[in-house]
Amino acid sequence: MDKGKAEARIKDLREKINYHNKQYYVYDNPVISDAEYDKLMRELESLEREFPEFVTPDSPTQRVGGEPLPAFRQVTHRVPMMSLADAFDEGELKDFHRRVTEAVGQDVEYVVELKIDGLAISLTYENGLLITAATRGDGVVGEDVTQNIKTIKSVPLRLDFPEDKKPSIIEVRGEVYLPKEGFRKLNEEREDMELPLFANPRNAAAGSLRQLDPKITASRPLSTFMYALGHVEGVEFTKHIEVLEFYKTCGFRVNPDIVLFKNFNDVMDYCMSWREKRDTLPYEIDGIVIKVNSLEQQRILGFTAKSPRWAIAYKFPAEQKTTVINDIIVR
Numbered sequence: 001m002d003k004g005k006a007e008a009r010i011k012d013l014r015e016k017i018n019y020h021n022k023q024y025y026v027y028d029n030p031v032i033s034d035a036e037y038d039k040l041m042r043e044l045e046s047l048e049r050e051f052p053e054f055v056t057p058d059s060p061t062q063r064v065g066g067e068p069l070p071a072f073r074q075v076t077h078r079v080p081m082m083s084l085a086d087a088f089d090e091g092e093l094k095d096f097h098r099r100v101t102e103a104v105g106q107d108v109e110y111v112v113e114l115k116i117d118g119l120a121i122s123l124t125y126e127n128g129l130l131i132t133a134a135t136r137g138d139g140v141v142g143e144d145v146t147q148n149i150k151t152i153k154s155v156p157l158r159l160d161f162p163e164d165k166k167p168s169i170i171e172v173r174g175e176v177y178l179p180k181e182g183f184r185k186l187n188e189e190r191e192d193m194e195l196p197l198f199a200n201p202r203n204a205a206a207g208s209l210r211q212l213d214p215k216i217t218a219s220r221p222l223s224t225f226m227y228a229l230g231h232v233e234g235v236e237f238t239k240h241i242e243v244l245e246f247y248k249t250c251g252f253r254v255n256p257d258i259v260l261f262k263n264f265n266d267v268m269d270y271c272m273s274w275r276e277k278r279d280t281l282p283y284e285i286d287g288i289v290i291k292v293n294s295l296e297q298q299r300i301l302g303f304t305a306k307s308p309r310w311a312i313a314y315k316f317p318a319e320q321k322t323t324v325i326n327d328i329i330v331r
């Protein structure tokens with residue numbers, strides 16, 4: 001094949017495969033068979049081997065990257081990754097709402113999100129290309145896990161910006177998690193290989209992401225939900241719900257059970273409704289995150305040393321797991 005045709009075919013294959021990755025891993029709606037997908041990938045891999053000058057960083061072949069690292073580099077977050085204050089009952093939730101309304105002195109809308117039980121990450125995109133991915137670490141300094149994050153198909157390597165919002169730099173924050181089914185299968189395999197088991201999906205996700213060898217991360221069915229904004233240049237947002245809509249437009253996974261409420265009683269009812277419902281989810285959650293929607297009101301409320309005053313995590317009571325062993329109830 002001549003150079004010009006090869007370059008055009010490589011570009012066409014790259015766009016087709018990135019589209020099908022998004023359909024399968026982000027919208028959970030594949031439109032071609034695995035066999036057809038694999039055929040496209042094999043053609044792209046062989047053309048890129050023959051014409052390496054046409055390989056680009058957002059090519060799907062660049063996901064399972066390099067050699068194992070000797071160690072993780074450290075990354076300082078441009079904007080610290082805060083933790084969340086906890087509320088364990090409706091009284092503490094009402095206290096939060098009272099503090100917020102007293103401080104802002106006007107009506108407050110809340111965005112309510114499931115609290116995904118995985119590990120937090122921060123993805124930095126420059127001119128739409130994924131440059132750095134870092135764990136939260138201590139909130140200020142995290143570990144560079146870029147090569148590992150690239151193996152997660154729901155993480156876009158390049159963002160499709162809408163015409164009116166093209167940030168030159170954007171730090172997209174969210175959670176990497178291991179779905180319950182993936183966790184079960186992984187521990188089953190480890191049991192067969194007489195390896196120590198992971199205690200829970202969060203530990204399994206952390207263990208899978210903080211691997212020095214990207215091929216091991218690539219073998220784990222990790223997924224993501226994005227839920228917060230770090231540093232951004234070139235775009236202005238006024239509401240948190242706009243940030244989440246923007247993330248969906250760019251091709252990130254955003255949790256489908258996020259709801260905007262104007263009335264705090266509805267917020268509390270929604271939190272309580274998930275105490276039982278969470279067992280039906282294909283991933284673990286350890287609570288519900290409630291955030292003030294207006295970014296201006298968030299600025300007025302500010303932060304404590306550890307966490308924002310404009311957000312709180314409602315934590316579920318520890319599941320009263322009762323097991324019965326030989327008719328003896330063990331609580």
Ligand SMILES: NC(=O)c1c(N)nc(OC2CCCC2)nc1O[C@@H]1CCC[C@@H]1O
Nearest residue numbers: 082083084113114115116120227228289
């Ligand atoms: N785990 C979550 O689902 C979650 C969420 N839905 N939203 C946020 O918002 C951040 C933004 C400012 C402070 C917390 N954080 C979350 O989890 C983080 C990970 C580390 C500390 C929080 O638990």
